[in-house]
Amino acid sequence: MISHAVYLGKLCLCLSLLYPAMLSAAESATPEGKGLKRFRVGQPAPRIEGFASDGNVCDLKTNLGSVTLLTYWSLKDKNYEQNLRKVNRIFEKYGARPDFKIVSFWVEDWPEYIAEMNRRGFDFYNSRPWWKLQFIAAKPDPQQKNEQDRIWSSDLPAGSTPVYLLVDKEHKFLAIDIPDRQLEKTLDKFLNPSAPKANPE
Numbered sequence: 001m002i003s004h005a006v007y008l009g010k011l012c013l014c015l016s017l018l019y020p021a022m023l024s025a026a027e028s029a030t031p032e033g034k035g036l037k038r039f040r041v042g043q044p045a046p047r048i049e050g051f052a053s054d055g056n057v058c059d060l061k062t063n064l065g066s067v068t069l070l071t072y073w074s075l076k077d078k079n080y081e082q083n084l085r086k087v088n089r090i091f092e093k094y095g096a097r098p099d100f101k102i103v104s105f106w107v108e109d110w111p112e113y114i115a116e117m118n119r120r121g122f123d124f125y126n127s128r129p130w131w132k133l134q135f136i137a138a139k140p141d142p143q144q145k146n147e148q149d150r151i152w153s154s155d156l157p158a159g160s161t162p163v164y165l166l167v168d169k170e171h172k173f174l175a176i177d178i179p180d181r182q183l184e185k186t187l188d189k190f191l192n193p194s195a196p197k198a199n200p201e
Contacts, residue, residue, distance in 0.1 A: 034155075035154075035155040035156070035157070036151070036155055036156075036163070036165075036176060036177055039165075039173055039176055040173065040176070041173050041174065041175065041176060042172055042173065043172065043173055044170075044171060044172050044173075045060075045151075045165075045167045045171045045172065045173055046149040046150050046151060047059075047060075047061075047149065047150050048060035048070065048103065048150065048151060048171075049133075049136055049150070050103075050105055050131075050133030050134055050135055050136055051110070051133060051134045051135075051136065052125075052131070052132075052133055053113075053114060053117040053125050053132070057136070058103075058131050058133055060103060060171065061171075063101045063103070063171075064169065064170070064171060065099065065169050066098070066099050066100055066101045066169060067099060067100050067101075067166065067167070067168055067169055067174070067190060067191060068100075068101045068102070068103055068166070068167050068171070069087070069090065069100075069101075069102045069103070069164065069165075069166055069187065070103050070104075070105070070151075070164070070165040070166070070167065071087055071102065071103070071104040071105070071162060071163070071164055072104070072105050072107065072151075072156055072161050072162060072163040072164075073104060073105070073106050073107070073161055073162055074106070074107045074108065074156075074158075074161040074162075075106065075108055075112060075116060077161050077162055080162075083162050083180065086180075086183060086184070087102065087104070087183075089184070090102070090183070090184060090187055091127075091129070091130050094187065094191055094192075095127075095129050095130065096129075097191070099169065100129070100191060101129050101130070101131070102129065102130040102131070103130075103131045103133065104130070104131065104132050104133065105133050105134065105135055105151075105153075106132070106133075106134055106135075107135065107153045107156055107161060108134070110134060113134040117132060135152065135153040136150065137150075137152060137153075138152060138153045138154050139152045139153075139154040162180065163177060164177070164178040164180070164183055164186075165177065165178065166178065166186065166187070166190065168190075174190055175190075
């Protein structure tokens, strides 16, 4: 009869040999991460759509064929105005290109979002090459099992904005969570690779 010690020893040996395979299978069966960490450079972006100030839904799939900068804001961001000006400089530099678009999302609820659009005025929110949107939803609806994945406002924890992402003409991620100080340099890299390097801010 095999002693308990020998039995446990063999069981531990078997588990140690099987654990790497079990872990690999579990990782492949579950998302790689939560929030924006579930995305990788080169991976197709999820569905990206939001409410415009007129209440209509804008779907990024209409921008296929354009490199698109995705920006995520909160009115509570410490440097909100400064960061908005930075993206406006990018828009002034590249906005006339037919192969480049900007899509911005505000994490605030509808009344705050509308108040911001009204404060900024028609010229601000009606720019076709630069969409200014509000999130479709904060998080997935557990009752909607076939709901497509999106970037949700819940993917952006309080205090994490602004967040910048870049997708290519086929809507695959070129860059994810671009550091604020690297934003213009990253855009230059993909949109104007022959340009001289910009001085740090």
